[in-house]
Amino acid sequence: xxxxxxxxxxxxxxxxxxxxxxxxxxxxxxxxxxxxxxxxxxxxxxxxxxxxxxxxxxxxxxxxxxxxxxxxxxxxxxxxxxxxxxxxxxxxxxxxxxxxxxxxxxxxxxxxxxxxxxxxxxxxxxxxxxxxxxxxxxxxxxxxxxxxxxxxxxxxxxxxxxxxxxxxxxxxxxxxxxxxxxxxxxxxxxxxxxxxxxxxxxxxxxxxxxxxxxxxxxxxxxxxxxxxxxxxxxxxxxxxxxxxxxxxxxx
Amino acid sequence: xxxxxxxxxxxxxxxxxxxxxxxxxxxxxxxxxxxxxxxxxxxxxxxxxxxxxxxxxxxxxxxxxxxxxxxxxxxxxxxxxxxxxxxxxxxxxxxxxxxxxxxxxxxxxxxxxxxxxxxxxxxxxxxxxxxxxxxxxxxxxxxxxxxxxxxxxxxxxxxxxxxxxxxxxxxxxxxxxxxxxxxxxxxxxxxxxxxxxxxxxxxxxxxxxxxxxxxxxxxxxxxxxxxxxxxxxxxxxxxxxxxxxxxxxxxxxxxxxxxxxxxxxxxxxxxxxxxxxxxxxxxxxxxxxxxxxxxxxxxxxxxxxxxxxxxxxxxxxxxxxxxxxxxxxxxxxxxxxxxxxxxxxxxxxxxxxxxxxxxxxxxxxxxxxxxxxxxxxxxxxxxxxxxxxxxxxxxxxxxxxxxxxxxxxxxxxxxxxxxxxxxxxxxxxxxxxxxxxxx
Ligand SMILES: [Zn+2]
Numbered sequence: 001x002x003x004x005x006x007x008x009x010x011x012x013x014x015x016x017x018x019x020x021x022x023x024x025x026x027x028x029x030x031x032x033x034x035x036x037x038x039x040x041x042x043x044x045x046x047x048x049x050x051x052x053x054x055x056x057x058x059x060x061x062x063x064x065x066x067x068x069x070x071x072x073x074x075x076x077x078x079x080x081x082x083x084x085x086x087x088x089x090x091x092x093x094x095x096x097x098x099x100x101x102x103x104x105x106x107x108x109x110x111x112x113x114x115x116x117x118x119x120x121x122x123x124x125x126x127x128x129x130x131x132x133x134x135x136x137x138x139x140x141x142x143x144x145x146x147x148x149x150x151x152x153x154x155x156x157x158x159x160x161x162x163x164x165x166x167x168x169x170x171x172x173x174x175x176x177x178x179x180x181x182x183x184x185x186x187x188x189x190x191x192x193x194x195x196x197x198x199x200x201x202x203x204x205x206x207x208x209x210x211x212x213x214x215x216x217x218x219x220x221x222x223x224x225x226x227x228x229x230x231x232x233x234x235x236x237x238x239x240x241x242x243x244x245x246x247x248x249x250x251x
Numbered sequence: 252x253x254x255x256x257x258x259x260x261x262x263x264x265x266x267x268x269x270x271x272x273x274x275x276x277x278x279x280x281x282x283x284x285x286x287x288x289x290x291x292x293x294x295x296x297x298x299x300x301x302x303x304x305x306x307x308x309x310x311x312x313x314x315x316x317x318x319x320x321x322x323x324x325x326x327x328x329x330x331x332x333x334x335x336x337x338x339x340x341x342x343x344x345x346x347x348x349x350x351x352x353x354x355x356x357x358x359x360x361x362x363x364x365x366x367x368x369x370x371x372x373x374x375x376x377x378x379x380x381x382x383x384x385x386x387x388x389x390x391x392x393x394x395x396x397x398x399x400x401x402x403x404x405x406x407x408x409x410x411x412x413x414x415x416x417x418x419x420x421x422x423x424x425x426x427x428x429x430x431x432x433x434x435x436x437x438x439x440x441x442x443x444x445x446x447x448x449x450x451x452x453x454x455x456x457x458x459x460x461x462x463x464x465x466x467x468x469x470x471x472x473x474x475x476x477x478x479x480x481x482x483x484x485x486x487x488x489x490x491x492x493x494x495x496x497x498x499x500x501x502x503x504x505x506x507x508x509x510x511x512x513x514x515x516x517x518x519x520x521x522x523x524x525x526x527x528x529x530x531x532x533x534x535x536x537x538x539x540x541x542x543x544x545x546x547x548x549x550x551x552x553x554x555x556x557x558x559x560x561x562x563x564x565x566x567x568x569x570x571x572x573x574x575x576x577x578x579x580x581x582x583x584x585x586x587x588x589x590x591x592x593x594x595x596x597x598x599x600x601x602x603x604x605x606x607x608x609x610x611x612x613x614x615x616x617x618x619x620x621x622x623x624x625x626x627x628x629x630x631x632x633x634x635x636x637x638x639x640x641x642x643x644x645x646x647x648x649x650x651x652x653x654x655x656x657x658x659x660x661x662x663x664x665x666x667x668x669x670x671x672x673x674x675x676x677x678x679x680x681x682x683x684x685x686x687x688x689x690x
Contacts, residue, residue, distance in 0.1 A: 012454035016386075016394055018613030020450070024644050043462070066396040072460035132393040136607055153393060197610055199295040200640060230643055234636035238607040239325060241633075 002219060004030050006039045009062040009100075010073050013044065019063020019097055021197030025228065026059065029210050030060050032226055046075035046209035056092060058095060060084070060215050064098020064195050067128055067155060071116060074103050081119050086123055091210040093188040101184060102126040102156050122184055124175075126156040133157075137172030137194055138242040139182060141165055146204045149238045151192030158193070165192050173248050188212045201238065203231035210216075252349050257282040261344035275331040279340030286313040291373030293351040296327065296358045299374065300529060303362040303402060304382030304421065305395070306575055307336070307348040307522045311382060311549045314526035316613040318543045319357055321351070322535055327355035332359045332551070333563045334361040351414075357533070365391065366400050368405035380413040380529055383473060384421040387573045390601075390608050395452065397421055413529055415521070416488045417469065418632040419476045421459045425486070434528040435488035438493040440456065441517050442467040446580060449616045469517050470494075470582075471575060482642060490528035495520040507648075508537050514554075518579045523547075541583065555680075556658060559690040560664040562592070566683060571600050571676040574614035580620040584672050590624050591670040592663055594683070596656055598632030602678035609637040618645045625649070626669055631659040632679060660686040 007021050037228045065073060077084075089092065102108050105124040109115050118126075132155045139148050147167055158175040163233075165183030166174070175182030175193070183192035190209060192198055199206040207225045214221060262445040264278035282289055290604040302312050309332060313538055321328040327346045329338055339360055347353045363409050364384075380653040381402065381515050384395045399420055406424065408411070414422055416435030445469050446453045453472020456463050461480030468474030492507030497515045502523055504510070510523055523544055530540035553568035567580040584593060612634075620628060628650035635652050642650045653659035660683065664673055672685050 012451045014459070015450050017389065018610035021610075021613045021641075021644075025640075066394045068396060068460065069455065072455070132397065134390055134393065136605075149607065151390065151606065151610065153389060155393070167465070195610060197613060200613075201610075228640075230636055230640045234609075234634070234640055237633060237636060238609075241607050 002035045002214070002217060004035045004037045004058045004059065004213065004217075006037060006059045007057045008039055009060065009077065009079060010044060010065070012199065013069050014063045014073050014098075014100055015131055016064040016066065016199045017098060017151075017195035019195075020103050021096060022063065022095060022199045023061055023096040025197065025200045025206060026121045029055070029206055029226070029228060033210070033214070033222075034150050043180065046074065049233050056087060056090065058092065059209075060092065060094040062096050062103070064100060064102035064153075066088045067099065067110070070099040070103060071108070073100070074108070074116060074118065075218035076101060078117065084119055085121055088187060089191050091188050091215065091216050093209055094190065095209060096189075098181065098193060098195045099154065099156070102158065104189070104191055105158065108156070121189065122161070122186065124158050124160040124184065124194060126158050128155045129157060131155070133173045136245070137169060137182065138246060139166040139169035139172070140248075142167055143185075143187075144190065144204050145207050145238055148194075148202050148205065149200050149235065149242055150192070150198055152193060153182065153195045156193070165190060188216065198211070200231055203235055205226045206231065253286040254289065255349065257286040257289045258293075258344050258347055258351055258480040260285060260350060261341060265341055265345040270360070275333040275341050277338035278345065279333075279342075282340050282344055283337065288373050290343065290370070290562060293343060293347055293353060295343070295374065296355065298378070298533065299358045299360070299376045300378045300380065300533070301360050301371075301376040302380040302382065302470065303364045303367055304380075304550060305364070305385040305387040305398070307382040307518065307525065307571070308361045310522045310549050311380070311517070311525045311529075312359060313549055313551050314523065314544055316359055318526065318530045319533070320538050321543045322539065324357055325355045326357045326359050327353060328359035329361055335366045336408075339370050344377065363383045364402055367402050371405045371407060375407045377408045378413055378529065378532065380525065381415065381421045381424060382525055383415050383418045385575045386614060387473065387570070387575075389611065390572060390606050391548050395600055396457065399423065399457070410632045411477060415473070415525070416486045417473045417475065419453055419463065419472060419483065423457055423483070429618045431475055432490065432528065432532055433486050434490040434492075434524050435485065436469055436492035436495055436517075436524060437522060438467040438475070439469065439517075440528055441495075441497055442469050446472045446474075449574065449614050456481060456483050463675045465470065469521075471578070473521075488530060490524065490574050490690070492520060492524040503550050504541070506537055506539070506540045510541045513546050515546050516579060516583055541544045544682035554615050556690050557684070558690070559660065559671055562663060564673060564687060565679060566673045566675070568680055569674050569676055571597060571678060572608075577615040577674065578619070580674050581616065582682045584625065584674075585622050588624055589671070590626050591672055592627045592629065592667070593620060594629045594631060594659060594663065594671060594673045596632040596673065596675035596679050596683060597634040597638055597654065598679045598682055600634070600678070609634050612637055615641070616690040617642060617647065621646050627651070629653055629659050629663065631656050631674075632682075656682050657686055658663050672677060
C-alpha cells in the first residue's frame with residue numbers, strides 16, 4: 001500500500017474560508033485510491049520530525065489567512081525556504097491557496113509602506129491594498145478543458161506572475177486586475193488566491209493534483225480517474241449559476 | 252434649507268413606506284441625496300448608544316429598548332432593523348421635528364459594522380457597544396480583523412466603549428483608551444477547556460500572533476484567554492455573568508442579580524448580559540433592568556413554530572455566511588431531547604446579492620447533530636450538494652439530499668410524527684414557510 005505524507009502548514013493560523021477542506025478532500029481521494037495518508041499539521045515554531053526523519057513529503061499545503069496572519073506565518077515559513085525550493089525542483093506537489101500564494105513570491109508590500117520577503121520560489125510581488133477585492137470567479141486553466149470556479153477574497157495585487165494557473169477569466173478578479181490571469185502554476189506547484197476549498201469546488205483540479213502526487217511516486221494512474229461524485233454535482237450547480245451570471249452581465 | 256427639505260422628504264417617504272410596507276432605507280437614501288451630512292446637521296438626543304458586532308446586535312438592541320421604555324425613557328431606536336447609513340438616517344429624521352430636533356431622550360442604534368465609519372463621520376455615539384467579532388458575511392466583510400480595523404478607525408476618542416471582555420479580538424478596541432466598560436461571562440456549565448468549533452480563530456493572539464492559552468471558552472473563541480507572549484488577556488468584567496445555568500434557565504450577575512432566560516442558550520445569555528450592562532451603565536438600577544429582561548421574549552426572535560402534518564415544527568432562522576449562527580442552532584437541536592428530523596436549506600446564499608460562495612459551510616460544526624435523538628437529516632436547496640459534501644466528512648450517516656424544497660417538505664409530511672427542525676437563513680425561510688402550516 002502506497003504511503004502518502006502531507007504537510008499542512010499552519011492549519012489554525014491559515015484557515016480562513018474553509019481552507020482546511022482542501023486537505024480533507026485530497027486525503028479522502030487518495031485513500032479511496034488505496035493509499036495510506038498521514039497528515040502532519042505543522043504550527044509555527046514546531047519541530048518537523050516527518051521531514052527531517054523520513055525524507056520528503058508528497059504534498060505540501062497552506063491555506064488562506066488574514067494579512068497579519070500571513071505575515072506571522074511567513075516569519076516561521078522562512079526556515080523552510082531551502083526545503084520548499086528543493087521540493088519544488090523535485091516535483092513535489094504543493095498547493096498554496098488564498099493568501100498563502102503571496103508567500104511564494106519575492107516580497108509582500110503593505111499599505112503602510114512596510115515590506116517583507118516571501119519564500120522567493122517565484123519572482124512575483126504582492127501589493128496589499130486598503131480596499132479588498134471580492135467576488136465570484138469563473139475562468140480557464142490550460143491543464144484541462146473544464147472551467148474553474150471559486151470566490152476571490154483578497155487585498156493583494158500580485159504583479160509579475162509569468163505562469164498563471166488560470167490563464168483566462170470570464171468573471172472576477174485575477175492577479176493584477178479584473179478579468180486578468182489568476183494564480184501561479186509551475187511544475188507541480190499550484191497556487192491560487194481563490195479562497196475556500198478550491199479542490200472541493202473544482203473536482204477536476206483535485207484529480208489533477210492527486211495525479212501529480214501519485215505520478216511522482218511512480219504509480220500508474222487508473223483510467224478513468226475515480227470521481228468525487230458529490231463534488232462534481234456541486235460543481236455543476238456553481239458552474240451553471242456562474243455561466244448564467246456571465247451571460248446576464250454580457251451586453 | 253437643505254436640511255428642512257431632507258427632513259420633510261424623509262418623513263413623507265417613511266410615511267408612504269409604512270402604508271405600502273416598503274423598506275426603511277429608501278427615505279434615508281433620498282434624504283442623503285439632498286443633504287449628505289444630514290446626520291451632522293440635526294439635533295440629536297444627549298445619549299446616543301450604538302451597538303455593533305458580528306452576532307447578537309438585533310436582539311441586544313431590542314432588549315435595551317425594552318428596558319429603557321419600561322423605565323419611561325423616550326427611546327428612538329431602529330426597530331425595523333435597517334442598520335446601514337440610510338436606515339439610521341430614516342430612523343433619526345422620521346423621529347425629528349421639522350426643525351431637525353430628534354424627539355427622544357436616547358437614540359439607540361444597531362449599526363452594521365461595515366458602515367460604522369460612514370455613520371460615525373457625522374454622529375458621535377456617547378456609547379459604542381461591540382457584541383463580538385466573528386466570521387460573518389466574509390464575501391463582503393473580508394475577515395474579522397478587517398472588520399476590527401474598520402470599527403477602530405471609526406471610533407471617536409470621546410465615545411465610551413462597552414466591550415466583550417471574553418472576545419480576544421474586539422477587546423483590542425480598548426487598547427490605549429480610558430473610557431471602557433467590560434462585560435463577560437464566567438466559566439459555566441456549557442464551558443469547554445479549549446476553543447471549540449470547526450476552526451480556531453482564537454488560537455493565535457490578535458495583537459502579536461503568538462499562541463493563546465485559554466482557561467475556558469463559552470463558545471468558539473469566546474472565553475478567558477491569555478497570551479503568554481505579549482500579555483493580551485481577558486480584562487476583569489465590570490458587568491459579570493457570574494453564573495449562567497442553562498438547565499435551570501437563569502443568569503446570575505456578579506452583583507447577585509438573577510435574570511431568567513427565555514432562551515436557554517449561551518449566545519442568548521451573552522445578549523442578555525450585554526443589554527443589562529448597557530442599561531446599568533445608563534443609570535438604570537440593576538434590579539429594575541433585570542426584572543424587564545427576565546423571561547423577555549424577543550420580537551425579532553428567530554424561532555418560529557409551525558405544523559407539518561402530524562409533525563411539530565420549529566424554524567430556526569440562521570444566517571448564511573455565518574457559521575456561528577448555524578452552530579447556535581445546531582447546538583440548540585443537539586440539546587433538545589425528543590426525536591427529531593432536521594431539514595437544512597441553502598438555496599440563495601444572500602437575498603441582497605448574487606454569489607455562489609459556499610466555503611462558509613466548512614466552518615460549521617455539523618457533527619453537533621451526531622445525537623441519538625436526531626433521526627434524520629435532509630439537505631435541500633440549490634446548494635444542497637455543497638452541504639452534502641460537507642456532511643460526507645462528518646461522522647453522520649443519517650443524511651440524505653433532496654434539492655427541491657417543496658419535495659423535501661412533502662417527504663417529511665407523509666412520514667412519522669417526530670419534531671422537525673428547519674435550519675435556514677432569512678433569505679430562504681419563506682421557501683419553507685410556503686409549504687407548512689404556520690401558527
Ligand atoms: Zn500576544
